[in-house]
Amino acid sequence: MVRRPAKLLRDLTHALATSVVTQTDRVTVETGNLRELITRARFVLFDFDGPICRLFAGHAAEDIADSFVEWLEIRGLSGVLTDEERKYKDPQALLRVVDLRHPGSDLVTEMEERLTTEEIKAASTAMPTPFADMLIRTWTAVGCRLAITANNSARMIHEYLANRGLLSCFAPHIYGRTRNLGQLKPDPHCLNRALRAMGAAPSEALMIGDSSADVEAARQAGVPFLGYARNEDKSNFLRNAGAENVVDSLSPLLEIVKAAGHTSE
Known part of the structure; x- marks a missing residue:
């Protein structure tokens, strides 16, 4: 059976409209999930290389x-x-x-x-992740407690944060690589150290990371996870690793934290 041009046009219009509605619904759901993750978190555990900066931007x-x-x-x-x-x-x-x-x-x-x-x-040549510094300062200002849970050297992380004027937002809760390399993520050791030190229940916390090891460590620690991906390939990789919520910019997090801070005043 051959469809008439008018019928084909109606079918195409309906398909496009359905696609737009579906995409809009998905974005609305994801935005709602993100807002819930952010506003519920009283403790935030940051991975370092990725969410805070591109450590090897100038030193490959x-x-x-x-x-x-x-x-x-x-x-x-x-x-x-x-x-x-x-x-x-x-x-x-x-x-x-x-x-x-x-x-x-x-x-x-x-x-x-x-x-x-x-x-x-x-x-010394790391590239700060856009909006990271402001997000860290704003989260601290509204009373959220922050920690670093990373596979990098804690000594290096201290130096980077000090140079950016961010050390007071995290110290003393900086948990980096130890001599026991079996405790690196995906082992949840550094996350559990942070939770214990801050007296935080896993459900009160949020981890922001950019690797499958971060996804798995958060899962084992029972901590809600938010993936940061600076490109689509990375986003797909994190979703395939099990991350349900992924952002390609920290800007929406900053806006949610700002709004939540004004609401609580």
Whole structure:
């Protein structure tokens, strides 16, 4: 049966209208979910690299990973890594591989210290995430308590926050990488440390992160999770990892926190 042009036009118009309504409904639901997450949270646990800044914006993580591979080769330890692992572009991933094979060794200790040094260098050229500084200050001003729960060096995080005038918004609740690398996320160790130290129930808290490890750590700790993704690929990755709520900007969070602060005055 051949449809007439008028019928085809009506069908197309109906399909487009239905699509717009469906998308509008989805955005409305997501906005409502976001507002509920933000206004309910009395404690906020931030991952560092991503939600607060792009740590390796000017000091590429890939270059650090390559330097680790060269360092191991110079020391005659190239056999510690497989051919596939030598291609890793994440220095933390390389550190964890070495720790799995030589846990608690001097090699791991030295490698972790080298990573800390490289992270401190990277912090000097890190790119602050848009709206992050203002969001942190505003959340603090309205009485929310903040913590950092990260796989990065706590020493580096202290330095970055101090240089941005943000240290008082978090200190003393900065929980970074420890010498026990098995406690890195996705293990919830750093989240649980923060919750215990602040006397926070998991349901009163919110974690903001940008990785599958963050999603899993929050799930294990029983903490509601909000994903931050600076592009669509990252957003899809987080949703596939189980994140139900993902934003591509911190601007809407800032507006919700501001509004909530005015309402409570």
